[in-house]
Amino acid sequence: MNTKIVKPILGQIMILMLLLTGSSAFADEDVHKLVIQVSTDDVRTQNIAMNNAVNLQKALGQDNIIIEIVAYGPGLSMMTPKSPASKRIPSLAMQDITFSACGNTKAKMEAKSGKKIELVEGVQMVPAGVLRIMELQEQGYAYVRP
Amino acid sequence: MKSIPDQQLDAFVDDQLSQTDRANILDAMESSGDARNKVAETRRLKDLLRLAYQNQRPNPAQFRFKYRKFASHAIAAACGALSMLVLLEVMYTPPPDPQLHQQAGAASESNLLAAGSRQPEQVLFHLSSDDQRAAQLLLDQVELVASQYARANRELRLIVVTNNLGLRLFQVGQSQQAERIGQLYRKYDNIVFAACGTTIGKQAAAGEKVELLPEVIVIDSGVAELTRRQQNGWKYIRI
Numbered sequence: 485m486n487t488k489i490v491k492p493i494l495g496q497i498m499i500l501m502l503l504l505t506g507s508s509a510f511a512d513e514d515v516h517k518l519v520i521q522v523s524t525d526d527v528r529t530q531n532i533a534m535n536n537a538v539n540l541q542k543a544l545g546q547d548n549i550i551i552e553i554v555a556y557g558p559g560l561s562m563m564t565p566k567s568p569a570s571k572r573i574p575s576l577a578m579q580d581i582t583f584s585a586c587g588n589t590k591a592k593m594e595a596k597s598g599k600k601i602e603l604v605e606g607v608q609m610v611p612a613g614v615l616r617i618m619e620l621q622e623q624g625y626a627y628v629r630p
Numbered sequence: 631m632k633s634i635p636d637q638q639l640d641a642f643v644d645d646q647l648s649q650t651d652r653a654n655i656l657d658a659m660e661s662s663g664d665a666r667n668k669v670a671e672t673r674r675l676k677d678l679l680r681l682a683y684q685n686q687r688p689n690p691a692q693f694r695f696k697y698r699k700f701a702s703h704a705i706a707a708a709c710g711a712l713s714m715l716v717l718l719e720v721m722y723t724p725p726p727d728p729q730l731h732q733q734a735g736a737a738s739e740s741n742l743l744a745a746g747s748r749q750p751e752q753v754l755f756h757l758s759s760d761d762q763r764a765a766q767l768l769l770d771q772v773e774l775v776a777s778q779y780a781r782a783n784r785e786l787r788l789i790v791v792t793n794n795l796g797l798r799l800f801q802v803g804q805s806q807q808a809e810r811i812g813q814l815y816r817k818y819d820n821i822v823f824a825a826c827g828t829t830i831g832k833q834a835a836a837g838e839k840v841e842l843l844p845e846v847i848v849i850d851s852g853v854a855e856l857t858r859r860q861q862n863g864w865k866y867i868r869i
Contacts, residue, residue: 523767523869557767588774614771614867615778618753619742621865629868 516540516549517625519617522559530562530569532630537581546580552620556586556613560593563607570604577606586613634658634665643672663834670828674851677858743782750785753865754856757796762806765799768869769810776818786820789859793826793852797833800825802841815845826852 518540520533537551561567563585573583587609590601603609610616621627634642634655641647642655658665742751753775757768772790779786798804800823805811814821823846830840830848842848849855860866 521867557770558763612774612778614775615742617867618751618775618865622742627866 514548518551519620519625519627520553521617521629522555522562523557525558525561527567527569529630534572536630552582552584554584554613554616556589560585560589563603564601565604573604574606583607584610584616588612639672643676663831667831667835670831670850674854677854743778743784750787752787754859755790756856756868757792758794760795760798764869765807769807788820789822789824791824791852791856793829797825797829800842800846802843808843811843811845824849
């Protein structure tokens with residue numbers, strides 16, 4: 485490899501790359517992104533997940549953090565009227581916290597019980613909770629599992 | 631058996647011991663779980679330290695000194711290639727459809743699986759408890775992800791790491807999911823089941839005989855592996 489010629493070109497490309505990554509990092513400098521996983525039917529843990537979200541919003545300012553809570557497996561109960569934790573969801577959803585329920589878990593539970601499962605107001609459904617979490621991590625979300 | 635002095639332990643992990651000293655330590659490791667444990671622990675610490683100091687650089691430990699010059703060129707070339715890719719992507723990727731998120735409930739596929747996605751997906755699953763429901767949930771999710779990627783014809787690498795009490799899932803006679811792990815292993819060639827060597831060392835030191843399922847490999851340290859791979863862009867799900 486002729487390094488004399490290649491080196492300056494590489495240098496330019498690297499500077500370009502730095503500029504690209506630098507500028508995109510600059511654009512959302514202040515906005516944090518967080519995904520919180522709930523995979524247990526323990527109501528205490530479900531409440532802690534929501535407390536984490538609320539406290540972070542308070543600490544950083546509602547406009548400075550984007551929070552999504554994803555429930556799957558036994559954690560799905562959090563987003564059904566069955567769990568006492570679900571009462572808080574409609575008001576928190578209006579406060580810009582996103583709630584995502586795992587469609588795969590829901591379908592499985594419905595097939596098992598033969599009954600339709602209701603989700604509380606303010607909850608969106610995603611095809612699969614785990615895939616949603618992976619997708620958000622790809623978008624730069626930090627991952628927390630209380 | 632006399633214990634290994636710390637200095638020698640460091641030199642051993644750094645591969646700087648004379649042949650005789652090295653052989654002595656290997657002997658000690660063979661006969662004593664405690665020695666194995668110590669070596670694994672030292673390795674883990676070294677790994678973590680290396681990570682802390684060499685943030686973001688792709689696995690520099692793999693490059694030997696005499697290849698350093700070549701390596702720096704190779705890294706520069708890789709960065710160049712990467713930047714070209716980034717550039718191409720910036721120029722050719724259409725802006726994401728803002729409605730996709732709202733319609734997620736109606737869509738049957740995740741955005742992740744959309745055609746034209748670029749790199750192979752890499753994801754770590756981590757289990758550290760011996761809760762049977764968690765074990766079941768873990769394998770359900772692993773199977774879900776593996777099957778979805780197979781169906782979408784997307785390349786996937788998936789590693790299941792267990793440590794502490796989670797190790798039981800991989801132990802003969804302890805695991806209630808041995809059969810299912812075998813099935814998953816045979817059905818998908820992109821799933822790796824990895825047991826934490828540090829945990830195994832601890833159990834062996836406590837006098838427990840650890841026999842692992844045939845599908846399972848042993849890694850130095852679960853935590854170090856999870857940290858390292860996440861720094862290299864792997865996604866992480868803890869069950």
